[in-house]
Amino acid sequence: MYSQALNAPTPLADTSPEATRFQERIDAEERIEPNDWMPEAYRRTLVRQISQHAHSEIVGMLPEGNWITRAPSLKRKAALLAKVQDEGGHGLYLYAAAETLGVSREELVDQLLSGRAKYSSIFNYPTLTWADIGAIGWLVDGAAIMNQIPLCRCSYGPYARAMIRVCKEESFHQRQGYEIMLTLCRGTAEQKAMAQDALNRWWWPCLMMFGPPDSQSSHSDTSMRWKIKRFTNDALRQKFVDATVPQGHYLGLTFPDPDLRFEDGHWRFGAIDWEEFRRVLAGDGPCNRERLAARRQAHADGAWVREAARAHAAKQRAKAA
């Protein structure tokens, strides 16, 4: 699904000639490629961001996967399965992009399973009804697009290129999710209530996806200077709200925010519960433990399969030699 705007560490100032040349290339909008010189902190920041993004795609398969076997029509079943498969594909390209920075997928997966790596907080919320599948597509993929479109111009070439492909698919997911919501909202009273309930539960967590407010995220300056990030968390969040509120009104739904109002060309929203965000990020959301346990279980159950594949490949190599 997408990269949470999480804090990156503040790197030390580097005044070496390579560092100066590097910054000049960034300023000139040149793409940095895997074999180019880059500051260690730039590499570390990217590895962290890209791998968190990859982990989010993979963990994000779980809440939506929860409804594949209960999708209410064959068309919806196929579309949801294809969507979840796309998310797995995003995980795959993102791990590959991270690998260009000198880390292995195994290491990154190990960080996820051991609980050292973060992934987007949104996937620690449960999918309780079919309407959640609509709400996730509409809102979560919608938020992902806001975050990821600027990443298509990220200074690191392999990440930017991965994002171009990912964004095309995310916009398709967003439209599909909205269409599920529209069908529910034009359906029976129970269906409309389901849609409203899903919006009530997903709205605030989706606003949190953009990360802490600018006043609290002291680290985005460096990412901006390196053109890994191009807009602040608050700017992206506002853009998302402005785009999404009219869509919700068109559905005939109400946003769970009594302070929501249109002012100076923007939809202004009420206070976000940052305490909840911190808690979920720290591991105490409704589903953190389940999500990680599900990933660990799949990994452990598959160990004998991966081992068999390696053993067979080794035997084939020995035969060929």
Place this chain on the structure above:
Amino acid sequence: MATTSITLDETPARALLLARADDALVLGHRLSEWTGRAPLLEEELALANIALDLIGQARALYQATELDEDALAYRRDAHQFRNALIVELPNGDFAVTIARLFLVSVASDLYWRAAVADPLLGPIAAKAEKETAYHVRHAAEWLVRLGDGTAESHRRAQDALDLLWPYTGELFEPVRSGPDPAALRPDWEEAVSAMIARATLRRPADGWMQSGGRAGRHTEHLGRMLAEMQVLPRTYPDARW
């Protein structure tokens, strides 16, 4: 409250379409249950691809009955399903999933090849055959990896074949119309035996064969699968999704 199940007039043409459609849907559904659980990410995507092909085949076949595809999938009771028992068995471990996919796909591929000339199935068969040929390749590659890999994977693959073998006879039972499945059996035997040997596995002996799926007498597993799959259309019978 009245039942939410449909009744249908099963003409020979419909019976033929439903048998193939139900095989595809039930196996596709089983494969979709692997989402988020596969042993590696690439396999997650491959199983989803195969599941999508199968669900696509099921839809084309249901549509060919000229009845509503969702009514057929979501409003029939277990005894109205016409799939072979082998596809409804639970996934088991990855070896069972692969062995089943292999055994069934080899039979389906032969069937679709024979069906290309059939007036009713022809248009669907041509596409389904191409897809199924890939399913056979994918499953066969894994069967060889598992059979040849480690002592554990070999044991699991053999257990899987032994478990599934009694369900393979039903794939060749005669039907009222369309290509005769019984005629495909020698080619299936040959292809399956060759691949089992390549995987260093043992072909199980033919003993008692399970049967009943085509007549609507299923295992205990189908009812549970349908209870989950059909829950929304059954709970909200007036809703459109």
